[in-house]
Amino acid sequence: MSSASTLNPQSTELFPFTDQSLVIAGRTFSSRLMTGTGKYPSLEVMQQSIVASGCEIVTVAVRRVQTKAPGHEGLAEAIDWGKIWMLPNTAGCKTAEEAVRVARLGREMAKLLGQEDNNFIKLEVIPDAKYLLPDPIGTLEAAQQLVKEGFAVLPYINADPLLARHLEDAGCVTVMPLGSPIGSGMGIRNIDNIRIIVEQAQIPVVVDAGIGTPSEAAAAMELGADALLINSAIALAQNPVFMAEAMGQATRAGRLAYLAGRIPCKAYASASSPLTGTIV
Structure with missing residues (x-):
């Protein structure tokens, strides 16, 4: 999905291309980092x-806000939804049936919170309480139903x-592969598979879950992911x-690194300065 281009504010003649914005279901975003609302020590820290x-x-x-679960009281009202797009x-x-409801x-x-045209939904179908791994069959079934109902399914x-290809064919607007289990902070453990998903997808690929450090966030973007969703690590x-700012900077840095194109890996050294013309 990602398109290669180059940023250089100093010379638009040599480097005329600029990074395209993230577009999901026809809606444009300048930031490629999505965040969550859970596990913060307070609403004030979450807002900041x-x-x-x-x-x-x-x-x-949705369920935690609806039921006012501990830590979610007043959460919906704590965010300026005129500036932030709700997912x-x-x-x-x-x-699948529960997820559709x-x-x-x-x-x-x-x-009710003012986003009349918001049909986005992050779809999670997770029957296993220990490892919190998503159910592929239930996810596909729910996605197919929600697309029929006009949802923009992530x-x-x-x-x-x-599975990513099946979900794209079903009409999902992104796919969100996990880097490692939710909240584990183990980083990107599925590099090869994520690389394949990025290569094949014609919709945005959002790496979600497992990122623990800014360096891991940058690495995920360097693979060619279009965006990241990070909650627990922040x-x-x-x-x-501080971590939120670091993750934002890492996301941008990783995107630029992907667009720039890294040098090839070699099995031997290569001098940075030419050896010709040196003084003996």
Whole structure:
């Protein structure tokens, strides 16, 4: 999905191309980092972290907001939805049917908070409470139904290139392969599969889950991912606001590195300065 181009503010003649904005379901975003709302020590820290990250999309767990779960009281009202695009998610759903019902609630929640035209849904179908790995069959079934109902579906999946293709064919607007299990902070453990997904996809690829450090965020973007979704690594950092800013910068740096194109790896050294004309 990603298109190669080069940024150089000093010389538009030598480097005339600029990075294209992230476009999802016809909506344009300048930031390629999405963040979440869970696990922060307070609403104030969450608000400051969102601003520091520079993100424009924030995901919200529909069920936790609806039920006012601990840590989610007042969450919906704490964010300026005139500036931030809401991405409702179906976290906590174990079946396709449950996810479809919660997605409908999420769309209504977005409307009540002023985003009348918001039909985005981050689809999560996770029956396993220990490893929190998404159910591929349930995810595909729910995605097919939600697309029929007019949702812009952003499905959270294992890094499975064939499943990603099926979801794209079903009409999803992104695919969101995990780097490693949710909240694990283990980084990108599925590099080869994510690379294949990026190569094949004609829709944005968003790496979601497992990123623990800014260097891992940059590495994910260097693979050619179009965007990242990061929550735990920011919210559970010793200083979430600093980490949010670092993740935002790393996302941009990784994107630029991908567009720039790294040098080839070699098995031997190559001098930076030419050896011809040296003084003996």
